[in-house]
Amino acid sequence: MRNFQLPGRSAVLATNGMCATSHPLPARTAVRILEDGGNAIDAAIAAAVLLGICEPQSTGIGGDCFVLFKPAHGDCIIGLNGSGRAAAAACASTLRSRGHSMVNEFSTDAVTVPGAIDAFCRLSEDHGRLSLAEVLQPAIHYAENGVPVSPRVAHDWKTSSAKLQGDARRVYLPHGRVPEVGDIVRFVGQAEVLRRVASQGRDGFYVGEIADDMVSSLNALGGVHTREDFAATRCEYTKPISTTYRNVELVEHPPNGQGAAAIVMANILEQFDLSAMSPFGVERTHVEVEAAKLALDARDRFIADPAHADRLPHLLDKETGRKLAELIAPDKVVRCVHDVTASIHRDTVYLTVVDRDLMAVSMIYSIFHGFGSGLASSRFGINFHNRGAGFNLIPGHPNELGPGKRPMHTIIPAMLKSGGRVTMPFGVMGAHYQAIGHARFVTNFVDYGLDPQAALDGPRSFPDQGETQIELGYAESVRRELGRIGHKVVTPEAPLGGGQAIWIDYERGTLVGASDARKDGCALGY
Numbered sequence: 001m002r003n004f005q006l007p008g009r010s011a012v013l014a015t016n017g018m019c020a021t022s023h024p025l026p027a028r029t030a031v032r033i034l035e036d037g038g039n040a041i042d043a044a045i046a047a048a049v050l051l052g053i054c055e056p057q058s059t060g061i062g063g064d065c066f067v068l069f070k071p072a073h074g075d076c077i078i079g080l081n082g083s084g085r086a087a088a089a090a091c092a093s094t095l096r097s098r099g100h101s102m103v104n105e106f107s108t109d110a111v112t113v114p115g116a117i118d119a120f121c122r123l124s125e126d127h128g129r130l131s132l133a134e135v136l137q138p139a140i141h142y143a144e145n146g147v148p149v150s151p152r153v154a155h156d157w158k159t160s161s162a163k164l165q166g167d168a169r170r171v172y173l174p175h176g177r178v179p180e181v182g183d184i185v186r187f188v189g190q191a192e193v194l195r196r197v198a199s200q201g202r203d204g205f206y207v208g209e210i211a212d213d214m215v216s217s218l219n220a221l222g223g224v225h226t227r228e229d230f231a232a233t234r235c236e237y238t239k240p241i242s243t244t245y246r247n248v249e250l251v252e253h254p255p256n257g258q259g260a261a262a263i264v265m266a267n268i269l270e271q272f273d274l275s276a277m278s279p280f281g282v283e284r285t286h287v288e289v290e291a292a293k294l295a296l297d298a299r300d301r302f303i304a305d306p307a308h309a310d311r312l313p314h315l316l317d318k319e320t321g322r323k324l325a326e327l328i329a330p331d332k333v334v335r336c337v338h339d340v341t342a343s344i345h346r347d348t349v350y351l352t353v354v355d356r357d358l359m360a361v362s363m364i365y366s367i368f369h370g371f372g373s374g375l376a377s378s379r380f381g382i383n384f385h386n387r388g389a390g391f392n393l394i395p396g397h398p399n400e401l402g403p404g405k406r407p408m409h410t411i412i413p414a415m416l417k418s419g420g421r422v423t424m425p426f427g428v429m430g431a432h433y434q435a436i437g438h439a440r441f442v443t444n445f446v447d448y449g450l451d452p453q454a455a456l457d458g459p460r461s462f463p464d465q466g467e468t469q470i471e472l473g474y475a476e477s478v479r480r481e482l483g484r485i486g487h488k489v490v491t492p493e494a495p496l497g498g499g500q501a502i503w504i505d506y507e508r509g510t511l512v513g514a515s516d517a518r519k520d521g522c523a524l525g526y
Contacts, residue, residue: 002454011453011503011512014525018511019043020500021351022058022429022521025147026050029138030353031524038130040359041069044351045120045128048365049139049194051349053187054147056172056371056383057160059349061193061205062214063367063385065116066253067123068240068413070422072357077415077422079238079253082119083387084112085404089224092393092401103389103401106163106374108223110386112407114214116365119235121202133198140198143191146184150520154181159494160370167217168376168383189381206230210380217377218384241316242417245270246446249417250438255303259412260315261435265295267321268328269439274447280474282481283330285461288443289487290328292436293463298324299435304399305406311398333486348411348434350427354502354511362413362425414438416445423504424452429519430497433462437497452501452514460496471496 002008012018017040019030029050030043038046044067052060065082095109103110124132149157161178171187179185196204204210211230218225242251243263250266252259268291277284298320302311314320327334348366367385375384390407392399399408410431416424424445428437437460444455459473468487470479479489495518502523503512513523 008457009453009517011451011514012523012525014511014513015509016356016526017354018502018513018523018525019047019351019353020502020513020515020521020523021047021051022349022498022500022515022519023051023054023150024520024522025054025142026351027522027524031526033130033135034355035526038135039072039128039357040353040355040361041123041127042130042135043355044353044361044363045124046135046138047351047353048349048363049120049136050142051351051365053139053143053190054150055153055349056187057153057156058367059365060367060383061117061190062114062372062382063116063365064114064387064409064411065119065363065365066257066409066411066413067119068251068253068362068415068425069127070360070415071127072359075417075420075422077240077251079240080119080123080235081238081253082115082235083256083406083409084115084233085406086112086388086391086401087223087225087229088403089226090401090403092395095401096393100393102393103391105369105386105389106165108218108221108373108375110373110388111218111223111225111375111384112388113225113229113233114385115233115235117197117205118202118233121197122235132201136194136198140191140194143187143194146186149179149181149183149185151181152520154179156370163369163371163374165374166221166376167378167381168371168374171376171381172371172383187381189379193380193382206233213377213379214382221375241312243267243316243318245442247418248442248446250442251415251417252438253412254306255309255312256305256406257409257412258299258303258435259414260303260312261295261299262412262414262438264298264315264321264324265291265435265439266442267318268294268325269443271322271325274443279444279448280459280478282478285474285478286330286482286485286487287328288440289461289463289468290334293334294324294327295435296432302398303408308405309398331485348429348431350413350429350498350500352425352427352500352502354425354504358504360415360422360425360502360504362415362427364411364413364427366411368431410434412438416442421506424501426452426499426501428497428499433460433497436462437499441499441501452503452512456499456501456514456516462492462496469496
């Protein structure tokens with residue numbers, strides 16, 4: 001139990017239903033959907049689309065999503081890949097011939113076809129209880145009537161605004177400036193898009209005037225996208241991947257997401273007696289940072305569109321984790337062959353919902369960088385994500401940019417199972433940090449017995465570009481000792497990600513919700 005004399009927040013308990021998101025308004029909307037007879041799928045879609053209005057720098061209808069969900073009856077977990085593909089005319093050799101060594105993050109080269117709307121429509125049709133029109137109505141209402149800008153959103157809006165270009169500046173810099181805390185922002189163009197999706201389904205987005213707006217806008221900026229690329233977009237149901245960690249099963253979405261990296265890291269950490277280490281001390285932090293380097297190095301080598309990669313069994317193998325763990329020394333820093341990331345991107349939303357029938361949804365929805373590519377469609381103001389920046393331009397690499405391919409994705413939803421039952425949908429935001437955050441959350445929960453809220457709130461670390469980022473929550477003595485071992489310790493400019501979780505306590509018949517204090521959100525139940 002937390003010390004109530006110190007700042008912090010408690011886990012939220014309820015019995016009939018629960019939602020945890022990074023913004024209070026979508027959380028309340030999801031609970032209202034549940035109260036009105038919707039199920040967890042309905043509530044998750046409603047909250048996700050509204051998050052694109054409340055946190056436009058983090059997500060939106062021009063983005064992608066991944067979903068894990070457990071139906072109301074049974075404990076089989078189903079995955080859905082809602083990530084889009086590169087245009088049919090995309091070509092790595094063309095970019096290399098122009099002198100590029102990587103995909104330009106803020107150009108049409110980085111814009112893959114948005115996949116989230118197709119996924120939401122499929123989920124609603126196949127598993128929802130309410131109509132799509134009912135589910136989208138809250139987002140339509142707030143897009144037209146406006147939402148007040150919250151503190152974390154205002155901070156992120158300001159830090160990401162320099163990336164906005166052309167029509168995106170008109171849409172996301174209302175009155176020619178960055179909105180401040182409390183300002184009301186509206187997105188009437190997106191309200192019209194959502195109306196058409198509500199009445200026409202996926203074709204309202206991928207065929208007709210809205211698709212024409214997106215394609216013509218991209219083409220005017222040099223993109224090679226076609227109407228056929230958009231019309232062909234289809235999400236896919238997937239089979240989740242998993243590993244055991246101590247007494248629980250960690251379930252992740254398969255590639256092209258980086259869930260396998262979280263499994264690699266969990267398999268590495270299982271080789272160490274973490275419970276004998278101080279939870280926020282030097283030894284545990286050092287082991288975790290070194291394991292993160294190894295897991296992300298493996299990710300960058302092998303994770304890609306599954307149609308172009310075949311090393312997944314190797315990544316999931318416990319023996320791989322054991323061998324990588326042997327590379328970690330207690331008093332020395334491992335130098336990987338190449339740097340893990342180019343930078344950390346914190347702009348994503350994660351949400352989870354559990355309803356009274358114990359249908360559970362773990363959903364992550366993103367435009368990648370802050371405001372994605374910084375580009376938007378000219379008529380409806382749809383902000384294009386830049387997930388194509390997840391490709392590389394290395395000839396023959398499984399994740400090389402190519403026609404119709406899905407890029408390696410950082411966003412990943414997760415669930416925990418215990419005794420064969422789903423016990424907790426959860427997720428951690430923060431792009432490249434996410435796989436590391438999943439492993440850290442699980443070890444906080446399993447090895448240290450922290451409740452979901454405390455497991456999310458605990459201080460975080462991350463290796464980046466030869467530096468070890470250490471949040472302010474660590475003691476100064478920990479920072480000094482890490483430096484002595486060989487870590488180049490720095491303080492990150494912003495918190496490392498965020499996160500949400502809902503623990504299903506079968507014994508007591510309660511739902512225990514948690515929402516990371518690094519964001520503006522909350523867990524709400526009824």
